[in-house]
Amino acid sequence: MGNSTPEDLARSESEQLVELQAAALKAAPNAIVITDRGAKIVWVNNAFEQLTGYSSQEVVGQSTRLLQSGQHSPSFYTNLWDTILSGSRWQGALVNRRKDGTLYSEEMSITPVRDRAGDITHFVAIKRDITESKNSERELLVKTVLLEAQAEATLDGILAVDEANKIILSNQRFAIMWCLPPALVSRRSDKQVLQFVTDQIEDPKKFLDRVEHLYNHREEKSRDELRLKDGRFVDRYSSPLIDKDGAYRGRIWYFRDVTTSKQAEEKLRASEEQFRQLAENIREVFFIIALEPVRVTYTSPAYEQVWGRPCQEVYDRPGAWMESVNVEDRERVGAYFARCLQGIQSELQYRITRPDGSVRWIHSRSFPVRDATGKFLRLVGIAEDITVRTQEEKALADANQRLNVALRKAEEQAHDSARLTELIDVLQSCQTVDEAYSIATGVLPGTFSCRSGALCITSASRNVVEAVSVWGAETTTEKAFKPDDCWALRRGKIHMVKDSTSPMRCAHVKGLSTGGYLCIPLAAQGETLGVMCLECPPASASSSSGTAADPMAILEHQAIAVGERLSLALANLRLREALRCQSVRDPLTGLFNRRFMEESLERELGRATRGNQTVVLVMLDIDHFKHFNDTFGHQAGDTLLRALGDFLKQRTRGQDVACRYGGEEFAFLLAGASIDAAYKRAQVLREELKQLQVQHGGQLLGSVTLSMGIAAFPTHASNAETLVKAADKALYQAKKEGRDRIIVAPPPKASAVTA
Numbered sequence: 001m002g003n004s005t006p007e008d009l010a011r012s013e014s015e016q017l018v019e020l021q022a023a024a025l026k027a028a029p030n031a032i033v034i035t036d037r038g039a040k041i042v043w044v045n046n047a048f049e050q051l052t053g054y055s056s057q058e059v060v061g062q063s064t065r066l067l068q069s070g071q072h073s074p075s076f077y078t079n080l081w082d083t084i085l086s087g088s089r090w091q092g093a094l095v096n097r098r099k100d101g102t103l104y105s106e107e108m109s110i111t112p113v114r115d116r117a118g119d120i121t122h123f124v125a126i127k128r129d130i131t132e133s134k135n136s137e138r139e140l141l142v143k144t145v146l147l148e149a150q151a152e153a154t155l156d157g158i159l160a161v162d163e164a165n166k167i168i169l170s171n172q173r174f175a176i177m178w179c180l181p182p183a184l185v186s187r188r189s190d191k192q193v194l195q196f197v198t199d200q201i202e203d204p205k206k207f208l209d210r211v212e213h214l215y216n217h218r219e220e221k222s223r224d225e226l227r228l229k230d231g232r233f234v235d236r237y238s239s240p241l242i243d244k245d246g247a248y249r250g251r252i253w254y255f256r257d258v259t260t261s262k263q264a265e266e267k268l269r270a271s272e273e274q275f276r277q278l279a280e281n282i283r284e285v286f287f288i289i290a291l292e293p294v295r296v297t298y299t300s301p302a303y304e305q306v307w308g309r310p311c312q313e314v315y316d317r318p319g320a321w322m323e324s325v326n327v328e329d330r331e332r333v334g335a336y337f338a339r340c341l342q343g344i345q346s347e348l349q350y351r352i353t354r355p356d357g358s359v360r361w362i363h364s365r366s367f368p369v370r371d372a373t374g375k376f377l378r379l380v381g382i383a384e385d386i387t388v389r390t391q392e393e394k395a396l397a398d399a400n401q402r403l404n405v406a407l408r409k410a411e412e413q414a415h416d417s418a419r420l421t422e423l424i425d426v427l428q429s430c431q432t433v434d435e436a437y438s439i440a441t442g443v444l445p446g447t448f449s450c451r452s453g454a455l456c457i458t459s460a461s462r463n464v465v466e467a468v469s470v471w472g473a474e475t476t477t478e479k480a481f482k483p484d485d486c487w488a489l490r491r492g493k494i495h496m497v498k499d500s501t502s503p504m505r506c507a508h509v510k511g512l513s514t515g516g517y518l519c520i521p522l523a524a525q526g527e528t529l530g531v532m533c534l535e536c537p538p539a540s541a542s543s544s545s546g547t548a549a550d551p552m553a554i555l556e557h558q559a560i561a562v563g564e565r566l567s568l569a570l571a572n573l574r575l576r577e578a579l580r581c582q583s584v585r586d587p588l589t590g591l592f593n594r595r596f597m598e599e600s601l602e603r604e605l606g607r608a609t610r611g612n613q614t615v616v617l618v619m620l621d622i623d624h625f626k627h628f629n630d631t632f633g634h635q636a637g638d639t640l641l642r643a644l645g646d647f648l649k650q651r652t653r654g655q656d657v658a659c660r661y662g663g664e665e666f667a668f669l670l671a672g673a674s675i676d677a678a679y680k681r682a683q684v685l686r687e688e689l690k691q692l693q694v695q696h697g698g699q700l701l702g703s704v705t706l707s708m709g710i711a712a713f714p715t716h717a718s719n720a721e722t723l724v725k726a727a728d729k730a731l732y733q734a735k736k737e738g739r740d741r742i743i744v745a746p747p748p749k750a751s752a753v754t755a
Contacts, residue, residue: 040062089112091108166188288380332350457522466479621706623735707742729745
C-alpha cells in the first residue's frame with residue numbers, strides 16, 4: 001500500500017464504487033434487465049429471477065423474446081423498438097410469460113445507454129410486477145358492472161353524486177322518469193340535471209331549498225313527495241354516501257313514480273267517505289262486530305232512532321241490544337247470533353220493545369268478512385225496522401234495487417278499471433309498437449262489452465288506415481281504408497251509428513249489426529294515430545246485468561276510457577322508437593352511426609371468439625370527394641352521401657352492419673364471412689357503384705369510385721381497436737396506390753392483395 005500511486009488509489013476507489021453499484025442493482029426490489037442493441041440479455045438482477053422464474057445463467061445470452069406472452073400485436077413491439085432505437089425512453093404496461101408458463105402483468109421502462117461516441121449500445125429495462133393491481137382492477141370492474149346492472153334492474157330512478165357534485169351513477173329509469181336528453185345525461189353535471197328537473201316540479205322553490213339543505217347537511221337522510229306539473233307524484237329518498245372510514249363521498253337519490261298509488265289512495269278516501277255518508281244517512285242500522293274479543297266497533301246513528309237507546313251502550317256493553325229483544329224471541333235471536341259468530345251468513349226477523357213501550361219488528365241480516373285466505377275477520381250486518389211493512393214495502397224494494405244497481409255498477413267500474421289498468425301497464429312495458437298491437441289483440445276483446453272490433457292505425461304516409469288488431473268472428477270494418485272514409489277521423493271525435501240507413505254511416509263499414517257501431521279516434525300529443533271500430537251489442541245483451549242501461553252508452557264510456565289511454569301509450573311507444581332510432585342512425589344517410597358500429601363490433605368479436613368464427617371489417621371511402629364538393633357544391637355532396645347510404649342498405653344482409661364512419665368514410669361489418677367472400681362482395685359493390693346515377697337539382701352528377709380496405713379478426717387483429725386500425729391502414733394503402741381499388745390488410749410478414 002505504501003508504494004501505491006494516487007492513480008492506483010483512485011482506480012481502487014472507482015472499482016469499489018462500481019462493485020457497490022452492481023450490488024445495489026442486484027439487490028434492487030424491481031427487476032432490472034440489461035440487453036445489447038440486438039435484444040440479447042447480458043445481465044439481470046435477483047428481482048428479475050424471482051419475477052420470471054429464470055436464473056441469470058438461463059437467460060444471459062438469450063433474446064428478450066423468451067418472455068413474450070403472445071398477448072400483444074406485432075405493431076406493439078414495433079412501436080416499442082422504434083421508440084428506444086430513436087434514443088427515447090419507453091414506458092408502458094405489458095403481459096409476459098414466466099418460465100412455468102404462467103402470465104403476469106408488469107410495468108416496464110426502457111432507457112437507451114450510449115457509449116462515449118454517442119451511439120446506443122445497450123438498453124436498461126426496469127420492471128415492476130403489477131399483476132395483483134391488474135387483478136384488483138378487474139375485480140373492481142366486475143363489481144362496478146354488477147352495481148350498474150342492479151341499478152338498471154330496479155324500478156326506481158337512481159342518481160348518485162360525488163362530493164364535487166358530479167354525477168357518478170344514474171340509471172335508465174331515472175332518465176326516462178325525468179325525460180332527460182341523452183346529451184344532458186352524458187355531461188354528468190348535477191347542476192344541469194337539477195335545473196332540467198326543477199322545471200318539471202310544481203313547487204320548484206321548495207324543491208331546490210330541500211336539495212340545498214341536504215347538500216349543506218351531509219349527514220341527513222330525507223324522504224318526501226314531489227308533485228310534478230304534468231300531474232305525476234314522485235316519492236324521493238336521499239341518503240349520504242359514507243365510505244368504510246366514515247368519510248362523506250357524496251349523496252344518492254332514489255325516485256319512484258307513485259302516481260298510481262296516489263290515485264288509488266284518493267279513490268279509497270272517496271270510497272270511505274261515500275261509505276260514511278251512506279252508513280250515517282240510511283234508515284237501517286248498520287253495524288260491524290269484531291271477533292276476538294266480541295265487541296261492536298261501529299253502529300250507525302239509526303240505532304238510536306230504531307232502538308230508542310244511545311249508540312254508546314253497545315260500545316260499552318256489546319250485548320246491550322239483546323236487552324230490547326222480546327222475551328219470546330230471545331232464544332231464536334241468541335241462536336241466530338251464534339250462527340253469525342261462526343261465520344255463517346244469516347238473517348232473521350224478530351221483535352224489540354223500545355223504552356217507550358212500543359214494539360218494532362226488525363229484519364236483521366249479517367255477513368262474515370274474510371281475507372284472501374278465507375279467514376273469518378269480522379261480522380257486518382244491517383238491522384231494518386219493518387214495522388210498517390205494508391207502507392214501506394215498495395220504498396224498501398226501491399232502495400234495495402238502487403243499492404244493488406249502485407253496487408253492481410261499482411263492481412263493473414272496478415272490473416273495467418282493473419282491466420284497463422292491466423292493459424295500459426302491459427302496453428307501457430312493450431318494446432315496440434308492433435308488440436303493442438299484438439298485445440292489444442289479446443287484451444282488448446275482454447275490455448269491451450262488444451262482440452267484435454278492430455284497432456286501425458294511420459300509416460306513416462297519412463293516406464291509408466290499416467287494421468293492426470282484429471277480434472271477434474266478424475268485423476264490420478275494412479282492413480284498409482282512406483282516412484276520409486271514417487267520420488270519426490274527419491270530425492276528430494266519437495262517431496256513433498245505430499241505423500244502417502243513416503247517411504252518416506262510415507264508408508269503411510261493410511255491414512251494420514242490429515246494435516250499430518262506434519268509431520273512436522285515437523289522438524295524442526297533437527297527432528292522429530288511428531281509430532277503434534267497435535260493433536255494439538244488441539239491447540238484449542244487457543238484460544243479464546239487470547239494468548236498463550243503454551249498451552251503446554256503456555260501450556261508449558268504455559271506449560272513451562280505453563281510447564284516451566291507448567292513444568297516449570301508443571304515442572309514447574312511437575316516441576321511444578323514434579328516439580331509439582335517432583341514437584343509432586346517421587341522420588343524413590339513414591345508415592347506422594359510428595357509435596352503433598363500434599358497439600356491434602365489440603359484440604360480434606365476442607361472439608366470434610366464443611364460436612371460433614371470423615369477423616371482416618371493410619372500410620370504404622369515396623374517391624376525390626373534396627373535389628366533388630368543390631365542383632358540385634356541398635348540397636350535391638349530401639345528395640351523393642344519401643344515395644350511397646341507400647345503395648349500401650339495399651345490399652346489406654340481415655346480419656351485416658353498414659354505417660357511416662365519418663365524413664365520406666363508411667364501414668361494412670360482415671360477421672361470419674371469410675376474407676375471400678368479403679373481398680368478392682367488395683368487388684361487386686365497387687363495380688356496381690360505378691353504375692350509380694345520382695341527380696341533384698336536375699343535374700346528373702358524375703360517377704364516383706370507392707377505395708376499400710379489408711381486415712379480418714382474428715387474422716389481422718385481436719380486438720376491435722386493432723381491427724379498425726388494420727382496415728383503415730389498408731384503406732389508406734388503396735388511396736396511396738391510386739384509388740378505385742381494394743386492399744386486403746396483409747397478415748404478419750405477408751404482402752397486401754390489390755384489385
